[in-house]
Amino acid sequence: MNTKEFLIKLCNSRSVSGHESDVVQLIESAFSKYSDSIKVDNLGNVIILKKGKNNISNSKAMIAGHMDEIGLVVKSIEENGFIKFTNIGGIDPRTILSQEVTVHGTKDLFGVIVSKPPHLQEESENEKALKMDELYIDLGYDNNTVKNYVNIGDIITINREIKELRGDRLAGKSLDDKAGIASMYECIKELSKIEHELDIYFVCTVQEEVGLRGATTSAYKINPDFGVAIDVGFASTPELPKKHTIDMGMGPGITIGGNIHPKLREKLVETAKEYNIPFQYEVAPGGIGTDANAMQITREGIPTLNLSIPLRYMHTSVEVVDMKDIKNTAKLLAFFIASITSDNLEGLLCY
Amino acid sequence: MLLKKLTEASGVSGNEKEVRDIIISEIKDYVDDLKVDKLGNVIAYKNGKSSSKIFMITAHMDEVGLIVTDIDDKGLIKFTTVGGIDKRILVSKPVLIGDSKIPGVIGSKPIHLQKKSEREKAIDIDSLYIDIGTDTKDETSKYVKIGDYVAFDSIYVEFGDNMIKAKALDNRVGCSLLVELIKEVKDISFYGVFTVMEEIGLRGAGPAAYYVDPDISIVLEGTLCFDVPKIDSHLIPTYINKGPAISLMDRTTIFNKALRERIVDIAIKNNIPYQYRKSSMGGNDSGRIHTTKEGSVTATISVPCRNIHSPTSVMSKKDYENTYKLLKAILKEYEKGEFTDGI
Numbered sequence: 001m002n003t004k005e006f007l008i009k010l011c012n013s014r015s016v017s018g019h020e021s022d023v024v025q026l027i028e029s030a031f032s033k034y035s036d037s038i039k040v041d042n043l044g045n046v047i048i049l050k051k052g053k054n055n056i057s058n059s060k061a062m063i064a065g066h067m068d069e070i071g072l073v074v075k076s077i078e079e080n081g082f083i084k085f086t087n088i089g090g091i092d093p094r095t096i097l098s099q100e101v102t103v104h105g106t107k108d109l110f111g112v113i114v115s116k117p118p119h120l121q122e123e124s125e126n127e128k129a130l131k132m133d134e135l136y137i138d139l140g141y142d143n144n145t146v147k148n149y150v151n152i153g154d155i156i157t158i159n160r161e162i163k164e165l166r167g168d169r170l171a172g173k174s175l176d177d178k179a180g181i182a183s184m185y186e187c188i189k190e191l192s193k194i195e196h197e198l199d200i201y202f203v204c205t206v207q208e209e210v211g212l213r214g215a216t217t218s219a220y221k222i223n224p225d226f227g228v229a230i231d232v233g234f235a236s237t238p239e240l241p242k243k244h245t246i247d248m249g250m251g252p253g254i255t256i257g258g259n260i261h262p263k264l265r266e267k268l269v270e271t272a273k274e275y276n277i278p279f280q281y282e283v284a285p286g287g288i289g290t291d292a293n294a295m296q297i298t299r300e301g302i303p304t305l306n307l308s309i310p311l312r313y314m315h316t317s318v319e320v321v322d323m324k325d326i327k328n329t330a331k332l333l334a335f336f337i338a339s340i341t342s343d344n345l346e347g348l349l350c351y
Numbered sequence: 352m353l354l355k356k357l358t359e360a361s362g363v364s365g366n367e368k369e370v371r372d373i374i375i376s377e378i379k380d381y382v383d384d385l386k387v388d389k390l391g392n393v394i395a396y397k398n399g400k401s402s403s404k405i406f407m408i409t410a411h412m413d414e415v416g417l418i419v420t421d422i423d424d425k426g427l428i429k430f431t432t433v434g435g436i437d438k439r440i441l442v443s444k445p446v447l448i449g450d451s452k453i454p455g456v457i458g459s460k461p462i463h464l465q466k467k468s469e470r471e472k473a474i475d476i477d478s479l480y481i482d483i484g485t486d487t488k489d490e491t492s493k494y495v496k497i498g499d500y501v502a503f504d505s506i507y508v509e510f511g512d513n514m515i516k517a518k519a520l521d522n523r524v525g526c527s528l529l530v531e532l533i534k535e536v537k538d539i540s541f542y543g544v545f546t547v548m549e550e551i552g553l554r555g556a557g558p559a560a561y562y563v564d565p566d567i568s569i570v571l572e573g574t575l576c577f578d579v580p581k582i583d584s585h586l587i588p589t590y591i592n593k594g595p596a597i598s599l600m601d602r603t604t605i606f607n608k609a610l611r612e613r614i615v616d617i618a619i620k621n622n623i624p625y626q627y628r629k630s631s632m633g634g635n636d637s638g639r640i641h642t643t644k645e646g647s648v649t650a651t652i653s654v655p656c657r658n659i660h661s662p663t664s665v666m667s668k669k670d671y672e673n674t675y676k677l678l679k680a681i682l683k684e685y686e687k688g689e690f691t692d693g694i
Binding site for chain 2: 045079080082090092094095096097098099100109110111112113114115116117118119120121127128130136138139140141142145163164165166167169171194227234237238239240244249250263275289312313314315316317319320322336
């Protein structure tokens with residue numbers, strides 16, 4: 001499957017944190033052609049193993065991208081059938097007014113988030129941000145019918161099919177971090193063309209958005225020699241200070257800071273330079289908000305790297321990524337993996 | 352389906368061509384006279400039984416939307432609103448720009464980088480922009496130019512119990528009702544008028560009414576519906592599924608009582624559910640029509656629409672059908688010649 005097609009399918013599917021099973025089959029069918037085994041663990045992480053060649057020392061690397069996405073959940077059903085809800089993961093309520101949604105009840109129900117007509121608003125009412133608990137979902141059914149299909153705790157997702165923008169850019173929901181999954185897919189395809197010694201565990205993790213939970217247990221199970229998280233990074237837009245951002249189309253952000261193993265990171269930068277792959281730096285002094293954070297402090301500690309695919313408008317339903325960045329991230333990762341051997345690994349990891 | 356076709360067409364006020372073309376192709380074989388006037392209004396006449404009164408039914412073709420005002424150095428597109436839009440609903444939405452419908456998105460600052468105080472405030476329209484995936488002014492300028500109209504990217508969906516979600520239900524629902532009437536009704540003389548630029552100050556209706564010079568007019572609309580729980584019933588302008596909403600007064604018209612009562616009588620006689628539009632906010636083409644030339648009598652009949660002026664307006668097919676039934680019943684009474692000066 002073409003990586004872009006795979007990514008579009010992934011984003012058009014629904015996998016809210018804790019409810020990721022709908023994308024598992026899609027991931028398995030894409031990766032199976034290039035992998036030696038695929039397992040789903042107790043929490044639902046999909047662990048894809050690609051064995052290395054002549055891996056006498058049994059060295060392992062874990063590559064993590066999260067397959068969960070932010071979403072909403074039903075809190076109550078009101079007397080006229082409208083639904084009250086709250087968020088799973090970080091959602092700015094200002095981004096969900098007038099959105100179309102699907103309530104995943106005993107069957108999937110189409111709905112819209114109700115907004116107050118401007119005609120009825122008080123002067124300057126539209127200066128105020130609405131809170132989640134001031135919003136309702138209209139399912140177009142009366143209270144009794146809604147109760148037949150919907151239970152408190154049912155998952156709700158924003159409806160958004162991927163839009164193809166100019167260049168090779170895509171806009172839609174959950175590109176955070178399905179862009180990372182797509183990058184892993186592109187990477188495993190690259191790896192099947194070149195030789196590598198290490199066993200590579202590609203992990204599509206669950207529940208990253210609610211606290212890096214899938215990475216915590218999968219890193220424990222795999223116990224890799226080092227780990228790499230592939231997630232998305234804030235891409236520059238006019239409202240963001242330059243120091244917090246990386247640029248669209250300029251390659252992956254390579255994270256620098258305490259969460260990142262310094263020598264391994266230097267090797268990553270060297271690889272990018274050697275193969276002429278564009279990259280940028282992203283500085284984060286402390287623990288970062290990706291699976292790299294959980295991996296680093298698993299068991300007795302795991303040397304960790306983080307690659308950020310530039311992404312605009314994070315946690316909205318119109319996140320934007322550039323396919324070029326996804327491909328360059330994959331390429332860098334593949335060449336980096338191929339450059340690691342049991343001979344040089346020990347040297348890279350020692351202080 | 353006509354309403355799908357009409358709502359998925361772009362017709363932001365001042366740029367109604369796509370909608371006008373659909374309407375003309377639908378009605379041209381069913382009218383005795385058809386013209387597009389100097390502002391772009393479509394004025395159709397059906398010649399039937401002669402009557403001493405001139406009867407006009409109108410619906411506006413335009414919808415609220417955006418217009419491109421600038422392209423910045425990073426290729427991002429600045430815009431302003433056309434018609435009444437709550438700026439808060441624009442965030443995190445896809446849009447279509449210009450005649451070639453270039454896809455773009457309106458994003459917002461990631462929640463991770465917001466200060467707590469920012470979250471209390473709505474995002475100002477001046478800090479919103481459209482991203483089409485380009486990085487420079489030159490690149491964007493290949494696809495988009497200043498003055499291009501921007502419409503919400505939202506398709507027609509049927510859902511729930513006979514409900515419809517679409518953009519621009521205000522007022523393609525009125526256009527659809529009027530097109531259907533023109534195609535079905537025979538032997539009654541009336542003008543069917545599709546106006547431009549209602550949303551930016553009722554600009555098309557005045558000149559159209561000046562030309563037609565009606566005695567009695569019915570303005571068809573999609574109107575406010577906000578029937579969320581825990582609101583006092585007197586604050587709810589209309590309800591979904593309670594039938595066509597008959598206007599009492601709004602910011603532009605105090606509707607003629609005799610005509611309004613006559614319409615209610617017709618609804619009761621024909622067993623058609625109806626409701627009053629209880630808000631005095633908003634306004635419509637009636638404001639211009641009833642004050643044109645020496646003045647005339649008007650009524651407004653509307654289909655209630657939740658989330659009006661947003662990409663996800665919602666209406667009920669049952670309300671549509673009942674509104675259509677009421678209109679046909681009114682025309683039938685009119686055919687009998689029962690509309691006098693006292694209505």
